Amino acid sequence: MTHADPIEDLRKRESEKWTAYPADVLPLFVAEMDFPLAPPIKEALARALELNDTGYVNTLDTRTAQAFADFADDRWGWRPDVARMGYATDVSTVIVEGLRRLIAPGDGVVITPPVYPPFWDFIPEAGGVVIEVPMLDDGTDYALDLGGIDRALAAGARAVLLCNPGNPTGTVHDRATLAELSRIVARHGASVLSDEIHAPLVHAGATFTPYLTVSDEARDHGIAAASGSKVFNLAGLKTAMFVSESDRMTAIVRSLPVEVGVRAGLFGFIATREGFSHARDWVDATVAAVEANLELLTAQLAEHVPGARLRRGRATYLAWLDLRALDLGDDPAAWILAHARVALVSGLDFGPAGAGFARLNVACAPETIVEAVRRISEALGDRR
Missing domain, CATH: 3.90.1150.10 (Aspartate Aminotransferase, domain 1)
Incomplete structure (x- = not known):
């Protein structure tokens, strides 16, 4: 250990x-x-310092995205297409910049409390309005209130900001629940942005399900936010990824200003790549x-x-x-x-x-x- x-x-x-x-x-x-x-990360960063390699990131370098795709394939049986991915400083940037392109100003965005506190700030930053649909709590486990999300979307909300796995509850949403969520969202012509930053930290006996794997509908309307910052303790190094699986969502990722990726940190690129590849x-x-x-x-x-x-x-x-x-x-x-x-x-x-x-x-x-x-x-x- x-x-x-x-x-x-x-x-x-x-x-x-x-x-x-x-x-x-x-x-x-x-x-x-x-x-x-992790030793491979520490060694790679030490090499970069030895070379005085502290410049800008090359956003055309796909090695960090490829390392994540290899890790996802190994752990979850999912190989996201590196050509459909994009870089950012952190998951908060993926969420805000993604939502800005998924919703119109004033649109409602569903969150599912108890949930990561900055979600309440990200949505208005992106121009949206927070719509709370609390998780169902039976005293032992938490679960998405799919009926409540359905009603919120029917009332006009245009997106769901999903925490997958959940923070702070540690909820690992099962495939059937996520598939049903994707059908509900598709029926209302809405979108999902899935924050999957804690995905590598699923415990023994539990199975993480990437949202973009659960259905064609999910792939069509979803963007996932991925990063090594939580699993490898790299928050200060500033690197995260947009992940898409459809032409429609890939067009959104490719529409991002170049600066969204350029603002990421070179040490973050190096550390994330080494972590997912060798740690x-x-x-x-x-x-x-x-x-x-x-x-x-x-x-x-x-x-x-x-x-x-x-x-x-x-x-x-x-x-x-x-x-x-x-x-x-x-x-x-x-x-x-x-x-x-x-x-x-x-x-x-x-x-x-x-x-x-x-x-x-x-x-x-x-x-x-x-x-x-x-x-x-x-x-x-x-x-x-």
């Missing part, structure tokens, strides 16, 4: 995770890993470490904070915690930061369905999880 860097080294980092709070706060909020870079064993070891940490978190909460419950998803390194039984109000993350000095993401950031919840990042050392639970338990004890 992958092992985290020592805490004393982590605190030397300049990324948001390690500079946003004072040193007495244990940061388990933003989606950054505490794990070292697949590292991905497996990292997912195993994440799963072990989720098991540890479950056990620690049961022993020390029995009112807390991990809503276990099947993907990502993000733990969705139901803390409503602790009676800490709608925003337990704020109380935990103030009293336990552990930084989580407020469940409210993911929409109204997140009241009483918080998100915790488990891409860290097991000792960090134990310490976080200890702090929360002691703070709750002091309150009592």
Whole structure:
């Protein structure tokens, strides 16, 4: 399994995770890993530095897109056509620039809370209006409300911004659900932009289904956003990809200004290519470490904070915690930061369905999880 860097080294980092709070706060909020870079990535970046290779990207170089296509073929039995792909700085750019071309100003775009908080910002940036269709929650699993999406599209929404797999819930949408979604969207003449940034982080026993593989309708009206930034911890290196599978969507990708691709980072191109090509064993070891940490978190909460419950998803390194039984109000993350000095993401950031919840990042050392639970338990004890 992958092992985290020592805490004393982590605190030397300049990324948001390690500079946003004072040193007495244990940061388990933003989606950054505490794990070292995959060795092939680190070696490739070191070679680039040795060559002083810090210039502009060549957007005609298809090797990074090809590496992703090879990885997708190996893991999901899907080989996207590199000729239909395009580059961007990050998945947020893919979403905003894609939506700008899929909708008209003022059109509604469906999102499915609890969901990645920036979705609420991306849609108005692209000229759209957010339409919330909350996920169905049976107390154990979350699922898309297909009937609600159908009604929203019938009422005039023109696109669905899909989180596949889900963040923060870790929901891995099955093929049948996605195929039915594609039929609903096609019936209303709408489009789908599928954020698939967490796809390589699906856990053992679960199967990720790329949206563009589920039907001819999905291929006709869908664009996927792909990146190595989450799986390889490369957010600061700025590279993502538009993926299309139809002439209509490919025309949209090709209509993008050249600068959308040129603004990507050369180190991102290099790191993404090396990760998808040569770090697949590292991905497996990292997912195993994440799963072990989720098991540890479950056990620690049961022993020390029995009112807390991990809503276990099947993907990502993000733990969705139901803390409503602790009676800490709608925003337990704020109380935990103030009293336990552990930084989580407020469940409210993911929409109204997140009241009483918080998100915790488990891409860290097991000792960090134990310490976080200890702090929360002691703070709750002091309150009592």
